Amino acid sequence: MDRTAYARRLRQKQTLAEKTLxxxxxxxxxxxxxxxxxxxxxxxxxxxxxxxxxxIVELDGAAHDGREAYDHQRTERLEQLGYVVLRFHNERVLADPGGTTDEILAALRSARP
Structure with a gap:
């Protein structure tokens, strides 16, 4: 499957936390x-x-359980490419969407020149 089709499929099958954010x-x-x-x-x-x-904002749900090493490696690679990576558990986004966006906004403002 090509990357565009795969990205489209991911967008169509997003989690409730992803929809919320x-x-x-x-x-x-x-x-x-x-x-x-x-x-x-x-x-x-x-x-x-x-x-x-x-x-980059990553949301981690049940699918990430037991994949901490992979997620860590992935985060390191994205940081090598110059990105700041924020990770939130799905439950956090659903329970406190305002607090989640406040934290994202704070990271964006601190990154601005």
Whole structure:
């Protein structure tokens, strides 16, 4: 499967936490920062990315249980490419969406020159 088709499939099968966060950051709703979702970077797909802030937001659910080493390796590679990676558990996004976006916004503002 090509990367575009795979990204499209990921967007169609997003989790409730991904839907929730996407609603909060899409269309420049988060202080004018543009986010995209399920974007191919190197050999990975980033859940959410803000290119202007060089920020990637990853949401971790049950599928990430037992994959901590893989996630760590992935984060290291994305950081080598110049990105800051924020990780949130799905439960956090669902329980405290405002706090999650506050933390994302703080990371974006601190990254701005």
């Amino acid at each position: 996407w609603t909060l950051v899409r269309n420049r709703r988060l202080s004018g920062f543009k986010f995209m979702r399920q974007i191919a970077i190197d050999r990975y797909f980033a859940d959410f990315i803000c290119e202007a802030g060089k920020l």
